[in-house]
Amino acid sequence: xxxxxxxxxTLSVQEGDSAVIKCTYSDSASNYFPWYKQELGKRPQLIIxxxxxxxxxxxxxxxxxxxxxxxHFSLHITETQPEDSAVYFCAADSxxxxxxxxxxxxxHLIIQP
Amino acid sequence: DAxxxxxxxxxxxxxxxxxxxxxxxxxxxxxxxWYQQALGQGPQFIFQYYEEEERQRGNFPDRFSGHxxxxxxxxxxxxxxxxxxxxxxxxxxxxxxxxxxxxQYFGPGTRxxxx
Numbered sequence: 022x023x024x025x026x027x028x029x030x031t032l033s034v035q036e037g038d039s040a041v042i043k044c045t046y047s048d049s050a051s052n053y054f055p056w057y058k059q060e061l062g063k064r065p066q067l068i069i070x071x072x073x074x075x076x077x078x079x080x081x082x083x084x085x086x087x088x089x090x091x092x093h094f095s096l097h098i099t100e101t102q103p104e105d106s107a108v109y110f111c112a113a114d115s116x117x118x119x120x121x122x123x124x125x126x127x128x129h130l131i132i133q134p
Numbered sequence: 135d136a137x138x139x140x141x142x143x144x145x146x147x148x149x150x151x152x153x154x155x156x157x158x159x160x161x162x163x164x165x166x167x168w169y170q171q172a173l174g175q176g177p178q179f180i181f182q183y184y185e186e187e188e189r190q191r192g193n194f195p196d197r198f199s200g201h202x203x204x205x206x207x208x209x210x211x212x213x214x215x216x217x218x219x220x221x222x223x224x225x226x227x228x229x230x231x232x233x234x235x236x237x238q239y240f241g242p243g244t245r246x247x248x249x
Binding site: 022027052053055057063064065066067070072110112114115120121122123124125126127 | 165167174177178190191193224228234237239240242
């Protein structure tokens with residue numbers, strides 16, 4: 022089955038700086054790679070996703086890049102703000118329309134004022 | 135437009151008991167997936183239901199079973215509870231795409247504590 026590795030587990034950046042979180046996956050059949058943000062005690066919320074036919078996607082301060090050959094994808098947050106502090110999870114599907122997502126272990130992003 | 139809802143919010147059970155958790159999908163969605171999230175970990179896929187049938191299953195024992203109703207709502211049942219079943223149980227709803235994984239939206243979760 023799919024295996025998703027995520028790092029770092031904790032990332033502390035100064036407000037206004039950029040943050041990068043990286044994930045690797047094992048199943049070459051995977052086609053869909055979402056990123057979720059989870060604040061303490063709340064549900065995971067989708068912040069951006071990317072499909073295998075696209076190499077990069079951007080939404081305001083957030084961007085995701087995908088390298089299918091190397092089987093890795095990354096989340097980039099620019100101009101970080103205090104409200105960006107949360108746990109971020111990357112995930113991958115199983116390919117072929119099999120929708121069960123395999124999640125990474127999460128990155129605790131801390132924005133220092 | 136209601137989002138994904140789950141009930142109950144919290145539940146406390148003892149070892150060996152059985153529990154049923156409920157989920158109502160987002161309006162317009164027909165597929166429900168269930169995940170278990172242990173403290174400090176990412177969600178783990180349990181199974182997915184579409185057209186009242188289990189479409190895909192993760193690596194969970196048969197003690198975990200589910201059901202989907204004609205209105206697309208779903209239940210997760212766990213029998214013979216173990217201490218290790220204590221976790222946040224999340225359901226996610228989506229619109230079925232046979233060859234393309236659709237975006238999944240999560241509910242607020244049910245916090246299960248097994249004593």
